[in-house]
Amino acid sequence: MIDVLVIGGGPGGLAAAVSASKAGASVMLLDREHALGGILKQCIHDGFGLQRFHKQLSGPSYAQAFIDEILLLPVDIRLDCFVFEVSCLEDGSFRVLASSRDGIIDVNALAVVSATGCRERTARQVSIHGDRVSGVFNAGCIQNLVNLHGYMPGQRCAILGSGDIGLIMARRLTLEGAEVVGVFEAKKTPSGLERNIHQCLDDFGIPLHLGCTVTRTIGHRRLEAVEVADTDDAMNPILSTSRIVSVDSLIVSVGLIPEVELLKNLPVKMDSRTHGPVIDQKGMTSVPGLFCCGNSSLVYDLVDYVSLASETAGQSAAKWAKNRGLARKTEIQVHPSGPLLFISPSLIDMDSSSVRFFFRASEELEGRTLTLCQNGHEIFKRTYSVLRPPQMETFEIRTELLDPDHAVEASL
Numbered sequence: 001m002i003d004v005l006v007i008g009g010g011p012g013g014l015a016a017a018v019s020a021s022k023a024g025a026s027v028m029l030l031d032r033e034h035a036l037g038g039i040l041k042q043c044i045h046d047g048f049g050l051q052r053f054h055k056q057l058s059g060p061s062y063a064q065a066f067i068d069e070i071l072l073l074p075v076d077i078r079l080d081c082f083v084f085e086v087s088c089l090e091d092g093s094f095r096v097l098a099s100s101r102d103g104i105i106d107v108n109a110l111a112v113v114s115a116t117g118c119r120e121r122t123a124r125q126v127s128i129h130g131d132r133v134s135g136v137f138n139a140g141c142i143q144n145l146v147n148l149h150g151y152m153p154g155q156r157c158a159i160l161g162s163g164d165i166g167l168i169m170a171r172r173l174t175l176e177g178a179e180v181v182g183v184f185e186a187k188k189t190p191s192g193l194e195r196n197i198h199q200c201l202d203d204f205g206i207p208l209h210l211g212c213t214v215t216r217t218i219g220h221r222r223l224e225a226v227e228v229a230d231t232d233d234a235m236n237p238i239l240s241t242s243r244i245v246s247v248d249s250l251i252v253s254v255g256l257i258p259e260v261e262l263l264k265n266l267p268v269k270m271d272s273r274t275h276g277p278v279i280d281q282k283g284m285t286s287v288p289g290l291f292c293c294g295n296s297s298l299v300y301d302l303v304d305y306v307s308l309a310s311e312t313a314g315q316s317a318a319k320w321a322k323n324r325g326l327a328r329k330t331e332i333q334v335h336p337s338g339p340l341l342f343i344s345p346s347l348i349d350m351d352s353s354s355v356r357f358f359f360r361a362s363e364e365l366e367g368r369t370l371t372l373c374q375n376g377h378e379i380f381k382r383t384y385s386v387l388r389p390p391q392m393e394t395f396e397i398r399t400e401l402l403d404p405d406h407a408v409e410a411s412l
């Protein structure tokens, strides 16, 4: 029986495994890929680690710092292992099944940390009409092909969605010699960080078309053009504004959602705002002993926050494995209201000295105050000069300020 089994060897899984091992647990880490590092392997741009290492690192360099650390610890790392089932056993432990080159791996663990990252929304999820021509890709797929395999998707590209991955790939494709005819964004404001608008589009003269979307793909076998149209305030295309743009590739970058497939067979409560499981500040889900961290719990903007929250999850999983069977924790629910896209955690475990919250606003706001109240009493407030949906905010409070008998109302 293993104490802590970690699924995923990206920055979330690495941080969780390192902290669980340092806390004295026996740890096994499984990843379906051939190398550790998760999505960071293909993120060769810089901008990682400013908070944690106080310098701008590339994705692979950031991941390497954790890989170097884990290799010094007695963590049983298995690569090329695809976890396909996690089930709860009657005694409260878990059975994890994975397929590997050596056959099926069947392990029991006292605690499981799911750190499976996130996935991209696809063209099908944003209702683009047209044939299933080749030449339509997700941005992460293109990042993988260009940065890790040296393949170019095409010569004349359009990008749908102004999230950070789309912006970074607009610059990358330009640097590799493609013409990026524009980034098309259905909303009136960009979805990516401001620094990426400047560094990836403005610096390279790539046009950003706000309030404009792709409505149709046109081509015979291979993409030849896309139809684009302006959008109204509800982001619906205004068909009278439709026009044809000649391209051979469409890169779709329309958002990330936590990868939670493995949790679907388990009685895990889901959070409709984060699209991940309901978790407490230790990353524990509604299934005792099952933890979730990194982008599979909620989509973070900075990897530094992924590492921070995942370290807590790993430590807590180790503690859970050691003290299993102790009385269940006292929990307080957190109820968001107002223009909050989400606030996490949505559960507070009172058996801990502090809670670190992460939240995003659902729209751009100026001079707004985030308030936490319990039973009409204010326990925390902070005013933000500007809040933007792409940027996550974080703050910490002490649990001694909280009344265990009342829910926390978080409002913006």
Ligand SMILES: Cc1cc2nc3c(=O)[nH]c(=O)nc-3n(C[C@H](O)[C@H](O)[C@H](O)COP(=O)(O)OP(=O)(O)OC[C@H]3O[C@@H](n4cnc5c(N)ncnc54)[C@H](O)[C@@H]3O)c2cc1C
Residues within 6 Å of the ligand: 007, 008, 009, 010, 011, 012, 013, 030, 031, 032, 033, 037, 038, 039, 040, 043, 046, 047, 048, 049, 081, 082, 083, 084, 115, 116, 117, 118, 140, 143, 164, 165, 168, 259, 262, 293, 294, 295, 296, 300, 301, 302, 303, 304, 306
């Ligand atoms: C294009 C792009 C640009 C970014 N730019 C920045 C930036 O500039 N600065 C910044 O701070 N952050 C940036 N990020 C965000 C950062 O990369 C993520 O926050 C971080 O990688 C998330 O870590 P994770 O461990 O949760 O997920 P991942 O890195 O996705 O790792 C998940 C791991 O789980 C494994 N896995 C999944 N399912 C299974 C399974 N069933 N069985 C076994 N293994 C499984 C996967 O193989 C993968 O290795 C960027 C992300 C992207 C995609």
